[in-house]
Structures are given as structure tokens and as C-alpha cells.
Amino acid sequence: MGEHFNTGHSFIVLSLALLFQSLVYGQEPAQIFKEKCASCHSIGAGRLVGPDLKDVASRQKREWLVEFIVDPKKKISGGDPYAQKLVSESRGVIMPSLNIESKTAEKLLDYIGEQSRSGSPQGGVGSAVMKPFSGSDVERGRLLFIGAITLANGASACVSCHGAAQAPLLGGGQLGPDLTRVFERLGGRQGLSAWLTAPATPTMSSVFKNRGLTEEEINSLVAYLEDRAKTGREEDPSVATLNFFLLGLGGTVTALVLFETAWRKRFRGVRRALVLSAKKNGEE
């Protein structure tokens, strides 16, 4: 489309887009919170994967909080005792680096402060289903997970990057972590639903930013993963590797047998066959 505009038009369009962008990021920390924080944190709605951020400013110094938001890994691996405590509270789940600049972090803290004072709970997943999931929920979740049912907004199925002890031969993808126990890791239905609403890690967020999961899909997936956590055993990656190798070997052998059958009458030289047949005739 852009190439149909002449340079002047493109310049105007570009300027407008930049202006809009700056409006969004300049004035909407609420939006950023929703995109990047809400999957793990609430403000006053209780603990999800990460701690409730209500009145966080009273628990730690603002400087420390800014540093942590900008680069959580540095803080954690730096051996900071408070950071270590946070990690152990969230059962080992480490907050990912979210590419938030210190200026934005300041704004976010201001926003969190405002919301804490206003008193109405922010984030969390009020809609998380609390009744027991039925077998059909679990089955639908499984189909969504392995991609038999396409995700409504066109994101790729979970199985392309994750395993959850569901595919008998090859297992799921090895790119992301195994999800058999993710239900426990992320703190049950609440945590998992929140995480799936807006996945925040850089890889997940880039995949799901414009192709978010629907509420119904999230419920089904949570049902499936809850079931996995109860019944499934984590896949042993070496088994999948071995299976992969064996499948490749089998495929190669099959292909060779097929080629040999298809081209069994191919030209293989004249002289040796001539001598062999003459010898055979001579012996008879």
C-alpha cells in the first residue's frame, strides 16, 4: 500500500503515525501495565504469578523498584536478598526483561501508586472459571494445544514450541519450556489465565501481541493444562531426541527402498552383466 503513495504523502502518514505512537506511550501507562504487567501482577486483586503490586512503593525504595523493572535478571543474579525472596515466593518463576526504559518504569510506578490510592482493584482475572472443568473442556484444550483446532486470531498452536507430554512419538516443540507443570508453576487457574491473557515474555508477547487468545480458548487451555499437571509426566527430552533420530533413520531407509524399487531397471553397466550371464549359461 505504502508504495502507492508518493514521497510527500508517505511523509505525512509517517508523521501522523509517530505522533499517535507518542500519544499512546506518552500518556497511557495504563495501557503498558495491561500489556506488560497484568499477566503476572494485579493491583489490589491478590497474588497472581508475581506479587500484588498494591502499595508496592511502601515495601521497597523507588530507585530499587525502577532498577528491578528495567532489568530484573541483573538484580536477581546480583544476589540482592529482596529479589531472591521474590523469586522464592513465586516458586522460581523469574520476572522476564520486558524492555522497559527507566523513564517508563517511573511512569508505571506513578500509575501503580495512583491506582493503589484509588482503591479499586486492577488486573487479575475476575472471570477465571472456578467450577471444575468438564472432560469436554479438557479435550477441547488438548485440540487447541496440538493445533487440531486453529486459534481464533491465528496465533500458532502451543505445540509448535512447547511440549506437555501429549504427543506420543515426537513430543511437542523444544523451543519453549515444557508445559506439563506450568499450571502449578504459574499459580493455578488465576495465574495461568492472567498469563495467557497477555503473555509478557519477549518471545510470547511478540507472537501474541496482535493475535491474542480469546477468553474461551484460555479457559479450555487452562482446563487442559490443569489436567496435564494432575496426570501428565514431564517429557524426557532425550526420549524425544532419540525418537526424532529413529524416525529420520526409518524415513531414510523407506525412501531408499522406494527409490530402489522405482528405478530397479536402471542402467548399471553392460560388460559385467554380459560376463555373468555368459558364465551362468556355460554352467547350465
Next chain:
Amino acid sequence: MEVRSQISMVFHLDKCIGCHTCSIACKNIWTDRKGTEYMWWTNVETKPGTGFPTCWEDQEKFQGGWKAENGKLELRSTSKRKAVTNMFHHPNMPTMDDYYEPWTYKYEDLFNAPEGTDQPTARPISMVSGEYINIEAGPNWDDDLGGSPVYAENDPNLAGLTPEQRAQLSAVERLVFFYFPRICNHCLNPACVAACPSGALHKRGEDGIVLVDQKRCRGWRACIAACPYKKVYYNWFTGKSEKCILCFPRIESGQAPACFHSCVGRIRYLGVLLYDADRLEEIAKKPTDELVEAHRSLILDPSDPQVISAARSCGIHDSVIEVAQESPIYKFVVDWKIALPPHIEYRTLPMLFYVPPLSPVMANQEGDTINHVSSDLFHDIDDSRVPMRFLANLFGAGHERHVRYALRKQKAVRWYRRALTVGDVSMETAERMLHEAGCSVEEAEAIYQLTSLCTFDDRFVIPPAHREEAIAMLEDPLEHKQAVGFGFISNPRRGA
């Protein structure tokens, strides 16, 4: 009429003694390099036999030459589609085993072996891999019917022979073979040139010699599959294909090619023919029973004033036309019609012709004398030990009349000379035979002269090279001079 000149050859098979001097002369000059050990640009085969590479005449296997179907002339081995699908593997290529794995012996073992009770031996080692090998075949493994139950009995030319005829070929007292020396035929419609995807093969405009440009060759080997005579060889060391160059450096300096020059039996003749290039495709598409005559009709009479003026306008030098008028090939092929092209059914229009060999006829014994004269003078041509059918498969596209004509004429000439010199046959009988063979006394004398008493100059009528004109065919010398001067073969380049 587009007149072109072609250096052509005749091999007189009745004179070949199978000494392989030609093969060795060629090998010593051209193919004694690494990668060419297995090549025999000229070789001598025993017929019946499977030749070199084994069964090269079996085009069902090797898919060489052209086929004329639905009015179209197409290569059997390749096409635009096959060139892509067979890009990395040509399915009908002879294997190294079909040629032979060239070998030498580990001679140093004769000197370095530790002292023991055995005689030291020099074991054969491959000249390709350097490993010890078991020698299973060579370029002349079936020479003089060596291994005939394996090789001779599988000669593709035996097709159409009755089982009795086949059995008699190897029967005691009737056992027979002749020699079949081969070089590149420098065809008028070369399949190798047509098949080359790189445009490396070309037929020289001035004399029709077919060459592989070693700079352009990319080693696709399409020529090897396409040539029905299997006379292009792949050099595994340079990764390029090579073939007989008809010793063009010798021809350009007025000498006969090495194999011609060294021929002990003086079987080889060389001269220039003029032909009509406009009719090539039409002729190559003719049905097989017309092919021999059609091929002959391509050759133009160099004494015909019309041909001479057309030749001049096509840029053929007067000196070449004069040499064409003296050509011994024209006499053998067109005047006397006793030289025939080998396997014309491959439709490459070969320009090497063979005088088919006479073979002993069945003798009948009367008391103590063995009588070779039969009552019916010509009947015994068909009663020769080499069946007519076999020769027809080789030289007549399966049709016997051309071979019979050539053999009858040769036999008549022999009887005429016998009547003249020995005198045990009456001249009356001899002249009757000549008459029946369609041969005048003068012609018989001429055939006798060129067959038996020929000198170097009679056998090899080599055209002046006129390199200056050959170069002018490719580029304008004046333009070349303006561009790069005359001091360089290729354009000068700074820093190189």
C-alpha cells in the same frame, strides 16, 4: 545450395591386419596423460565382438544417436526436459567397467621385495585409484575372438542371423573374424555437438573436424551418452571430455593424422568432400532403407561447374576445390560405391566410410586339392563365412544390397587381376564378372591401383589449411587488428 567442405576418411577393411599400430601411434601422441589412460581415440575391434566400450552398438542400452519419429529428428539420449531431470546423473552413461579400469604394474616390487623362496612379482595396480586390482577386462579383451562365448556371441550385429548361422560363425573350419578399426567419424549431423549443454563441442567450419573446446567444456558428459559410436571420452582428471581431433595440427601442416600415417596395412585414406549442408536435416530423417543412398547423395561432384561456383560463393578456396577433385574418398564412396558408412541408422551421417571385407568362401575338397572356385561365380559372395546379414547390420542399416554390391565389385576386380597376372582364370570370365558387378575395366584398374599400389600421396590428399581464411570465418581480421592488434591471441589485460 550451401556447399561446405569436409575432411573424410575411408578404411579399407580387407587390408586391415589388426596390428593396433594406429592405436599405439595415437596413444603416444595424444592420450598418454593422466586421466586419458583408458581412452582410445583410435582403436581396433574384432568383429564379431562387442568392441570398446562393451556393446557400444547396443543403443537400447546406451541410447546414442538420433531417432526420426513423426517427421522430427530427436536425440535419443537427451532433450530439453531430460537435460534438467538428468542434470546430476545421466542414466545411460557407460560405466568405467564398460570401458576398463586402466592399470599398470607395481614394478618396484621386482627390485625391493625381500629375499625369499618365491620369485617376486609385479602386481597390477589401478591407474585411477592406485589400489591393487584384479584385471577383468581391457580395451581389446575380445581381440581375435578372445573370450568369444562371452563377447563375440553377444555382438549386437548378430541380430537377425539364424541360429545355424550363429553356430557356424564359431564352428571349427569356419571360424571367422575381421578387424574393425574405429576413430571419430566427424559426422555431418553429430549427436555429441547437439547434446552439449555448454556449447563446448563444435564442428569446424573449414574442414568439418568435430572438436571439444576444453575451456568451455563443463563436464556434463551429455556428448558421451549422445555419441552412438562412444567416441567422446571423459577425462576424470581434468573433468573435461576429449575426443579424436583428427590430428588437426598435423593436417594443418600437410601431414596425415598419426593413425593414418602409421597404418601398416595402408588401409586408411583421407581426402576432402564437398557436401550440401542445406539438405542435412532432410537426409537424416530418411527411412532406413534409403539412408545409404541419401547420405551418398549429399556429397557433391567437385568437378561440376555449378558446384564449383556455389562452393566459391560459400567461401571455399579454389585450392580446396582442386584437392576435392583429387579426393580418393570421392572415388571410393561416390564413383565406385564400395565404401559404406558404419551404422548409418544412428542418423549422425558419419564421414568415415568402410570398404567391407571379403572373407573366405566355403572350400570344397576334391581328392588332394582344395577348390575355392564355385560353379556360380557370384553365388559364393552370399556363401562367405561372414554372413551378409552381419555386414549389412554394420554397414547397410540392415539392408544387404549395398554390401553385396561392394563385395561383388571387389571380387570382380580380384578375378580380373587374377586373369591378368596369374592367368588361371580366363579373361572372358573375368570381364563377365566385371560387367555383372557394374564395373568397367578402367574402373577395375583404378580400384586395383588405389587399393594395392597406392602411395602416400594417393591415400592422403590433404587440403591446404588456409588458417587465415578459417580465422576470417570467426572474426574480421581488420576489425581484430583495430581492436587488439595482431600480436595477441586473446585481448591484453592490464595486470595479467
